[in-house]
Amino acid sequence: MGRVTERRKVIRIRDGAVTSRPDTLVAEEPLEIRLNGKPLAITMRTPGDDFALAAGFLVSEGVLANAYDLQNIVYCAGATVDGSNSYNVVDVRTAPDVVMPDITLERNVYTTSSCGLCGKASLDAVRTTARWPIADTPPVRVEPSLLAGLPDRLRAAQRVFDRTGGLHAAALFSEEGELLDVREDVGRHNAVDKLVGRALQNGDLPLSRVILLVSGRASFELAQKAVMAGIPLLAAVSAPSSLAVDLALETGLTLVGFLRGSNMNVYAGEDRIALRAAAAQG
Secondary structure, three states, X not given: OOXXXXXXXXXXXXXXXXXXXXXXXXXXXXXXXXXXXXXXXXXXXXXXXXXXXXXXXHHHOOOOOOHHHEEEEEEOOOOOOOOOOOOOEEEEEEOOOOOOOOOOOXXXXXXXXXXXXXXXXXXHHHOOOOOOOOOOOOOOOEOHHHHHOHHHHHHHOOHHHHHHOOOEEEEEEEOOOOEEEEEEEOOHHHHHHHHHHHHHHOOOOOOOOEEEEEOOOEOHHHHHHHHHOOOOEEEEOOOEOHHHHHHHHHHOOEEEEEEEOOEEEEEEOHHHEOHHHHHHHO
């Protein structure tokens, strides 16, 4: 199986001094996801948690909703010309009663580590009907001070980032601020898929009482992945996109951006944030 990091030679220039040394880089390799033997998608990812990644991707695509939908996931033997296993192709086998998506050239998707999902015919094709509508009853309600402390806790849990500086991360926290799970990947969307896939495998969907925190920005795709997993609150350390805000407003998702220290912007679902408490403290 591919390694999470790899070593490459680098020429370093520091204050005019030139040296040569090995550097630790995050690994990036393609992963082909097949659905019941048929090619569905290719994503560029950091090797590791591949089965969870594939399962989470299929949750966001509306194919899987719970552990009973998933029969098994295997690496495909003979994935290379010489018949060896590259560990870069997985086949997801679903239960017999799971409805298969229409796998066509327009529907097939390719994802990159930078922009996420690409290649679908239109925005309507990207929008996926939620199998787990957001339904946190009673509603999750968090203090801004709790949210403010989460980025530092996420950063402290990024073990591979410390060695490479080249990974995104996503984490699930309880409404009390307990770190439940964290995943790293060269792509933000992959890190979220790994979280959601692990939750599906453990029978924990919908994730109706958790906070999803992502490094970087909050794209439409990340907001959709949160909605598809039933997550009520998505927070990002950087900016959201306009479509992410639109989707949050449509679905009832609480969307927080620019979460840096005690500062943050709430773009949607402000009823889950204890704003009066924050105003009183201010």
